Amino acid sequence: MKLYIKNMVCDRCKRVVREELTGLGIELISVELGEIETVAGISPEKLQEVKTVLLVNGFEVIDDRRLALVENIKTLIIEEIQNLKGLKPAQMNFSDFLSEKIGYEYSYISNLFSSETGLTIEHYIIAQKVEKVKEWLSYNELTMSEIAWRLSYSSTAHLSNQFKKVTGMTPGDFKKNNVSRKALDKVGSF
Secondary structure: OEEEEEOOOOHHHHHHHHHHHHHOOOOEEEEEOOEEEEOOOOOHHHHHHHHHHHHHOOOEEEOOHHHHHHHHHHHHHHHHHOOOOOOOOOOOOHHHHHHHHHOOOHHHHHHHHHHHHOOOHHHHHHHHHHHHHHHHHHHOOOOHHHHHHHOOOOOHHHHHHHHHHHHOOOHHHHHHHOOOOOOHHHOOOO
16 A cells, blocks of 8 residues: 655655554555555554654645645655755756656646645745755855756856845855755745
């Protein structure tokens, strides 16, 4: 049985979900960002226990197929930008990548994503990239040129302009002011 989980956006999330479900006696085949697969079906009573324990940990089981699809889109974007999975070929744009991975035309998933989140996929991608830039700036290990290259920006100026548009400050101001970052499940609001 497959379950789709909202707010499961990092490796620690996967560990918490695995530990909690194992603690409930549920045998798992796999635990991936945004989804789990169990060995056997789950009774309605046990599913309610799963929902409760996940909710306590900040997660939510998604029963609606449309919402599950939106979470899948978010997960693919987060894996590529935040976790640097490298599943998307460098020359491929995100629209083709998402269509290929999700199995639907981009126009459908784009409209679905916008209607469910109030954001375009493009804005969500930009927000995730800006959050990754904030992370790298906090560590002070990469130059802006290296960051721009790693995130496939055409230039440092383009990255800086987008960063300022989203945050209201330049990357240099961000570094100087030591501004806090957003949790990944909160990224996307401008």
